[in-house]
């Protein structure tokens with residue numbers, strides 16, 4: 434393993450630890466063959482040749498570098514007076530469940546519309562001049578980060594995009610254009626930007642707010658290829674994608690994938706009819722996510738997720754859970770609850786963690802187990818200690834199957850695309866899903882057999 438002083442982006446990429454945040458992109462980002470964002474060859478060469486920031490700076494700023502400060506250290510520095518701390522949620526002022534009650538935020542949002550509401554509120558108050566977030570795009574990317582400077586622009590970006598994006602261009606714009614900015618991002622992106630801010634006085638002055646998204650994992654762009662294959666359309670004809678089409682008359686957790694085609698027509702399908710539509714099975718997951726221990730963006734001023742517990746998961750209008758860490762945002766939210774712009778109710782840490790039970794299992798218990806057998810050139814330093822014992826056999830099998838599905842989905846889709854034979858991928862995906870669901874939910878004949886064995890063992 435390279436020493437922290439010599440660590441380069443190439444080491445992180447080769448170790449499968451690059452999430453593609455773009456923090457090191459001195460000369461741009463590019464696509465890898467599996468549809469993931471990675472530092473371009475020019476960026477990698479720049480770092481190797483010493484033209485980019487010195488390796489020591491890279492080691493301190495890459496979110497997966499073993500030499501970088503961890504989420505606990507970053508959050509302590511940013512929220513030293515936070516009255517509460519929970520090992521799952523980090524430091525915080527208050528937690529809520531509910532939604533934005535000021536149209537059109539909830540209708541336009543994936544969940545309760547709180548991310549766009551807080552971003553628009555900060556903008557309207559003059560606390561910030563722009564918000565870096567993800568919007569639909571054209572060209573070689575279906576989505577990309579942009580800095581929005583009006584409420585209408587913020588609403589153009591509403592909805593969750595399970596698609597690789599990177600911060601390289603917006604960081605360059607923030608460095609070039611004076612102002613105060615908020616960044617919306619998944620936990621590892623918020624960590625990356627927090628680390629960069631500590632090293633770069635210009636970013637430190639200008640990035641004033643972080644809005645975090647809870648995160649299960651990041652998908653590759655090949656997930657869209659798979660939608661197209663399964664909906665019977667040519668991938669090249671897909672103009673726009675919605676991962677979670679909203680329908681107030683159906684449960685919020687019945688995701689529908691929706692494709693708009695070049696000719697203006699649309700195709701859609703519920704995720705549970707897709708061969709790879711079970712989020713928990715890990716299809717197309719970035720390999721760095723297997724080494725992640727932050728579910729709720731612990732370094733963000735405020736974090737948002739979906740209330741995945743009843744009665745909220747059955748409410749198709751969408752409901753957020755919110756963790757507030759900065760006193761400034763806590764005060765803004767309290768004022769908006771009082772005057773009826775937000776419909777939020779106080780909840781405790783256990784409630785929030787309960788809405789993300791599967792995410793915490795995968796990123797704590799599962800991570801402890803994975804750290805004992807997933808060997809990498811660069812060993813990630815995590816807040817969870819490696820532990821091979823104490824996991825029931827079926828849980829160990831689930832973690833192993835999930836990791837194998839994540840790894841092989843990239844390769845099988847690549848192979849199917851190369852041969853122009855989508856069935857190679859879709860049949861493999863359906864078979865993998867059958868095994869995963871037998872293990873995870875005891876579904877199907879195999880699941881019933883495993884359940885009988887479980888009973889016999891018990």
Ligand SMILES: Cc1cc2nc3c(=O)[nH]c(=O)nc-3n(C[C@H](O)[C@H](O)[C@H](O)COP(=O)(O)OP(=O)(O)OC[C@H]3O[C@@H](n4cnc5c(N)ncnc54)[C@H](O)[C@@H]3O)c2cc1C
Nearest residue numbers: 542543544546547548549567590592593594648649738739
């Ligand atoms: C990859 C990913 C995984 C997620 N996993 C979970 C999970 O396991 N559990 C959970 O409860 N919630 C998860 N979320 C968050 C959830 O999907 C909602 O984004 C969140 O509840 C906010 O909903 P909202 O209605 O308040 O946001 P909206 O008002 O719809 O606004 C969403 C904002 O997020 C921005 N955005 C969308 N996609 C991205 C992206 N990829 N990167 C950065 N910004 C983006 C948009 O531009 C917009 O500004 C995930 C989100 C993403 C992107």
Ligand code: SF4
Nearest residue numbers: 451452454455457495
């Ligand atoms: S995770 Fe981000 S900073 Fe680290 S190598 Fe990848 S793109 Fe660069």
Ligand code: SF4
Nearest residue numbers: 621648650651722725
């Ligand atoms: S699971 Fe972790 S590493 Fe993966 S995208 Fe989410 S925050 Fe980043």
